[in-house]
Amino acid sequence: MVDFKDFTRKMDRTLEVLQEDFGAVRAGRANAKVLDRITVEYYGVDTPIGQVGTISSPDARTLVIQPWDGSLLKAMQKAIQVSDLGINPQNDGRVIRLVFPQLTEERRRELTKLVKKYGEDSKVAIRNIRRDAMDYIKKQKKASEITEDDQKKAEEDLQKLTDKYIKKIDDACAVKEKELMEL
Numbered sequence: 001m002v003d004f005k006d007f008t009r010k011m012d013r014t015l016e017v018l019q020e021d022f023g024a025v026r027a028g029r030a031n032a033k034v035l036d037r038i039t040v041e042y043y044g045v046d047t048p049i050g051q052v053g054t055i056s057s058p059d060a061r062t063l064v065i066q067p068w069d070g071s072l073l074k075a076m077q078k079a080i081q082v083s084d085l086g087i088n089p090q091n092d093g094r095v096i097r098l099v100f101p102q103l104t105e106e107r108r109r110e111l112t113k114l115v116k117k118y119g120e121d122s123k124v125a126i127r128n129i130r131r132d133a134m135d136y137i138k139k140q141k142k143a144s145e146i147t148e149d150d151q152k153k154a155e156e157d158l159q160k161l162t163d164k165y166i167k168k169i170d171d172a173c174a175v176k177e178k179e180l181m182e183l
Contacts (some may be wrong), residue, residue: 080086119173
């Protein structure tokens with residue numbers, strides 16, 4: 001019998017990466033996850049903003065970043081400005097405020113396209129994992145470790161597994177798109 005544990009684990013990881021990507025797509029509300037990919041140089045090392053300061057959300061549309069080291073304020077401000085966040089940070093000398101404006105219809109459509117792209121990338125990754133698993137099954141058959149019937153059954157099981165993960169990706173994309181299009 002063919003064991004798909006490794007391939008299932010890889011497919012699970014693909015879904016996790018998709019959710020991380022979705023976390024970085026802002027849906028009109030202030031969410032600290034949008035800062036996860038933004039780094040500042042701290043003692044010669046690129047460090048995520050969340051690891052060099054405290055991030056709080058006083059209201060639904062604002063994030064406040066308070067660095068533990070005041071000398072990082074300018075670097076944080078610059079990193080946020082050059083990121084793809086599209087928000088101009090306000091620096092008052094102690095903290096940085098990010099005010100998230102209401103999303104325009106055009107921006108919502110752009111973000112929906114980005115969500116679809118992330119979904120497609122994840123589907124490609126799942127299909128690549130399926131291809132690797134198919135190669136594994138064929139190698140086992142060639143080495144006479146499994147019978148031809150076992151090979152056919154394994155290929156059918158693998159296709160069902162792949163279809164299940166593709167559906168999970170489609171569902172996750174639909175949820176995120178609905179969230180983005182809500183006013």
